[in-house]
Structure formats: structure tokens, C-alpha cells
Amino acid sequence: xxxxxxxxxxxxxxxxxxxxxxxxxxxxxxxxxxxxxxxxxxxxxxxxxxxxxxxxxxxxxxxxxxxxxxxxxxxxxxxxxxxxxxxxxxxxxxxxxxxxxxxxxxxxxxxxxxxxxxxxxxxxxxxxxxxxxxxxxxxxxxxxxxxxxxxxxxxxxxxxxxxx
Numbered sequence: 082x083x084x085x086x087x088x089x090x091x092x093x094x095x096x097x098x099x100x101x102x103x104x105x106x107x108x109x110x111x112x113x114x115x116x117x118x119x120x121x122x123x124x125x126x127x128x129x130x131x132x133x134x135x136x137x138x139x140x141x142x143x144x145x146x147x148x149x150x151x152x153x154x155x156x157x158x159x160x161x162x163x164x165x166x167x168x169x170x171x172x173x174x175x176x177x178x179x180x181x182x183x184x185x186x187x188x189x190x191x192x193x194x195x196x197x198x199x200x201x202x203x204x205x206x207x208x209x210x211x212x213x214x215x216x217x218x219x220x221x222x223x224x225x226x227x228x229x230x231x232x233x234x235x236x237x238x239x240x241x242x243x244x245x
Contacts, residue, residue, distance in 0.1 A: 082191060084121065086128060086161075087183035094121045098191075102136060105192045110199070112150075113137025117191055128161040134191050140203045144211035145219050155198035161185060 082098050082105070096119040102111035115136040122129045134155045141148055160175045163182060178185070210220035218225040232240070 082117070082186065082188040084119070084185045084187065085183060086123070086185055089121075089123050089128075091124050092122070094123070095119065096121065105188050105195075107136070107192055107195060110138045110140055111136055111195065112139050113152075115191075115195070117187075119187070126163040128163070128185070130159045130161065130185075130187070132157050132159070132187065132191065132194070134195055134198075136195055138199060140199070142205040142209055143203050144209045145205060145221055146212065147205055147219065147221075149205040153195070153198045153200075155191075155194040157190065157194045159187075159190060 098117040215227040
């Protein structure tokens with residue numbers, strides 16, 4: 082995923098990259114193809130890159146344990162400054178390049194932001210009912226015969242507190 086910048090004049094440019102997840106060193110749960118759309122704006126010694134990547138992942142629901150597919154979207158913005166020398170910097174959003182740099186490789190950035198795009202709470206759907214805490218039946222596939230009103234003996238002493 083290399084963008085040649087040496088011959089770019091000031092202005093806006095659009096790029097599109099597609100391929101398999103393995104091409105950008107993503108493994109399971111990334112199973113499908115990725116598609117990255119870039120908008121690059123160049124003005125003198127500054128390049129602003131807006132990126133959006135979509136990629137299919139296979140996840141396991143945190144509530145019911147079922148596998149499901151989801152297309153995740155990762156977005157990021159990066160600023161490249163063409164200077165006399167490359168510099169180390171504290172910011173992750175600004176990259177300093179040599180003034181004579183002729184290309185930008187965005188593969189690592191696309192991969193890193195795709196890794197960050199996996200949701201913290203993985204749900205097969207927002208209304209997932211999860212599993213019965215007694216018998217373990219998947220409540221999305223039907224109700225179980227468990228008595229949900231029955232109180233576990235370990236919790237019964239707490240009922241006395243409520244009656245005080």
C-alpha cells in the first residue's frame with residue numbers, strides 16, 4: 082500500500098486499495114477482503130491523509146457465545162510533513178519525512194487502525210438475550226423451562242435485610 086508522492090502537485094487525490102487481510106498481515110479474526118479509501122491533500126510541504134478501511138471479521142458474541150460475521154470500519158487521519166530530515170516526534174498523528182521522500186507506505190497504519198476497530202463488547206446483535214444462567218440454553222433460539230423466579234439459597238440471607 083504505497084503512495085508515490087514525489088510527483089504530486091498541490092491538490093486533492095483519491096486512492097483505493099483492496100486485497101486479502103493476510104496481505105496487510107492481519108490474521109484471524111480478520112477473514113475477508115479489505116477495502117481502503119484514501120483522500121490525500123497536498124499543500125506545499127504538507128500532506129494530509131484521510132483513510133477509511135472496511136474489513137470482515139469473524140467474532141464470538143460475548144453474551145451467547147455464537148460466532149457471527151461483522152464488517153468493521155476503521156478511520157484515521159495522518160499528517161505528513163516534508164522536512165529536511167526525518168525527526169522523532171511524540172505525536173502519532175504527525176509523521177516527519179525527508180524532503181526528498183518519494184513515497185508513503187500506509188500498510189502498517191491501516192493494519193494498526195484495523196486492529197483497534199474491533200469492538201470491546203462483541204454482540205451478534207444489539208438485542209442478544211444471551212444464555213440462561215441455569216441451564217445454558219441460548220435464549221435467542223427460544224425460552225428454556227427453568228424457573229427464573231427461584232432464588233439461589235446463597236442469596237436468601239439477603240432477603241432478610243430487605244425486610245428490616
